[in-house]
Amino acid sequence: MTDPRPTSAFHAANADSSVTARLIAALDSQAANPGVRRLREWAHARLAASPGERALDVGCGTGSEARVLAAAVAPDGAALGVEPHPGLRAVAEQRATEAGSPVRFLAGDALALPLPDAELDVVWCERVLQHLTDPARAVTEMARVLRPGGRIALLDTDWATFVMHPAAPEVRPALATVTQATAATPDAGRRLAGWLAGAGLTVDTVGADVLLHDPRSVTWPIVQGLGSAAVARKLITEEQRDLLYADLTAAAAQGAFHLSVTMFAVVAHRPG
Numbered sequence: 001m002t003d004p005r006p007t008s009a010f011h012a013a014n015a016d017s018s019v020t021a022r023l024i025a026a027l028d029s030q031a032a033n034p035g036v037r038r039l040r041e042w043a044h045a046r047l048a049a050s051p052g053e054r055a056l057d058v059g060c061g062t063g064s065e066a067r068v069l070a071a072a073v074a075p076d077g078a079a080l081g082v083e084p085h086p087g088l089r090a091v092a093e094q095r096a097t098e099a100g101s102p103v104r105f106l107a108g109d110a111l112a113l114p115l116p117d118a119e120l121d122v123v124w125c126e127r128v129l130q131h132l133t134d135p136a137r138a139v140t141e142m143a144r145v146l147r148p149g150g151r152i153a154l155l156d157t158d159w160a161t162f163v164m165h166p167a168a169p170e171v172r173p174a175l176a177t178v179t180q181a182t183a184a185t186p187d188a189g190r191r192l193a194g195w196l197a198g199a200g201l202t203v204d205t206v207g208a209d210v211l212l213h214d215p216r217s218v219t220w221p222i223v224q225g226l227g228s229a230a231v232a233r234k235l236i237t238e239e240q241r242d243l244l245y246a247d248l249t250a251a252a253a254q255g256a257f258h259l260s261v262t263m264f265a266v267v268a269h270r271p272g
């Protein structure tokens, strides 16, 4: 069953082309971030998808990690990306074709994967669980499709670790509130190991890295999103928002802008 609540822009209900273009730009920018790249490499190395295996990326977005899995299981393995958002799925298909990747993509939902029990050797799920209202159920569903001995990597953000500087002390609580409201489950990062254990899986290793933005330029899409949300919820005034924007702009001119959030990765396996 599909989660009926459009919890964020990353919901299939928000498939309008301009929204989709923004999502793709955001995912591409995150994919280029050194912290995201390091954590992905760390998790792929420990997941160790191998030639001949069957791999799945749940909520694969533009398909970048599904293509990595496809390369790892080649030549005789199979990789599948499940993605409910039609615009993102179309981009994933197009990029896979352009790259000559054999990965396949399916419409589907993390809460009801279109696969039989014990079908897969490896599962990857990155920054999806934070967008679900029942992430534990999704992890149980991923455990269902994993064969005994199969491995899984979950990667997610913990929005309580979001830091933006400079921000006046009276504005910081408002920023924390609106940041946490951007995800259905904003503390997903710290809960990954618990969800895996709760689904009967054995946690093998836990890692973390930080998504750190360039100190020389304000990350306006994020900053404006938070500023507008804080004003709309009457948590700060328009004057406080404008002062925040001015402080951040001045800091960036000195290379002193700071925006960061911690991401966690957990690799586990299904007992054999």
Ligand SMILES: C[S@@+](CC[C@H](N)C(=O)[O-])C[C@H]1O[C@@H](n2cnc3c(N)ncnc32)[C@H](O)[C@@H]1O
Pocket: 003, 010, 011, 012, 027, 058, 059, 060, 061, 062, 082, 083, 084, 085, 088, 108, 109, 110, 111, 125, 126, 127, 128, 131, 132
């Ligand atoms: C932040 S994006 C991450 C995309 C990709 N995993 C990555 O790390 O680049 C969140 C993804 O979760 C997908 N998503 C949202 N709800 C989902 C659900 N119920 N089942 C599967 N995927 C879902 C979105 O469509 C989107 O592709």
